Amino acid sequence: MSGTSAALEPPVGATKPVRHPDAPAPGELLGPHYGECFGCGGDQPHGLHLAARAGEGVSITAEFTVRPEHQGAPGLAHGGVLATALDETLGSLNWLLRTIAVTGRLETDFVRPVPVGTTLQLAAEVTAVAGRKIYSRATGRIGGPDGPVVVRAEALFIEVEVDHFIDHGRKEEIQAAMNDPDQIRRVRAFEVNP
């Protein structure tokens, strides 16, 4: 990683991440955390429909195919869309810790242009945890899991309570999420398995 800022250096005393005993088994698809999520939601027609799979330890793999609606320059993926794919993959890691967390900082290197029609093979891992701070990194490759790296990122996620969403989210969507038994089941699972 070139040019990582000091804010993404885990502090002295940071510890290795611990996979939660109830985390999905390696190889298991995680499924969307919210149907309307732009990154992973199946109900979001404009979204990336990124599918993430649990890996070993606190790691994730994911796939995302660049579609025509994701263009920046003609025939090429928009950098912000690629950053979103990295953010979503990195965010999925928190499921393996059974921690609710949001992105505080995301640093992205765009290494090669990514044509429309390409399937990005994403891989991410948590590197360290310090209190509420979760440090992680990700790469995106093309041409298969061992293909060349085209994007990479480092991130800092910050653990939050469910109230973060209830207090700040627009009321309509929060109410709809509360009325969705599946969403509530997941949130409860987080709350009883901190």
Ligand SMILES: CCCCCCCCCCCCCCCC(=O)SCCNC(=O)CCNC(=O)[C@H](O)C(C)(C)COP(=O)(O)OP(=O)(O)OC[C@H]1O[C@@H](n2cnc3c(N)ncnc32)[C@H](O)[C@@H]1OP(=O)(O)O
């Ligand atoms: C019914 C509804 C159910 C909902 C169920 C939801 C399910 C789960 C959904 C997950 C969804 C994921 C989706 C993909 C990932 C996103 O895209 S998340 C969306 C994008 N991110 C955001 O919107 C976050 C916006 N920012 C914030 O809300 C606040 O700044 C934060 C991040 C919560 C931090 O605020 P805070 O809690 O007041 O914490 P604060 O004391 O400022 O900072 C804590 C520590 O972090 C450090 N820190 C904070 N920000 C930064 C930063 N940017 N750079 C460096 N260090 C930082 C601080 O220096 C501090 O360090 P220490 O002093 O402890 O050493």
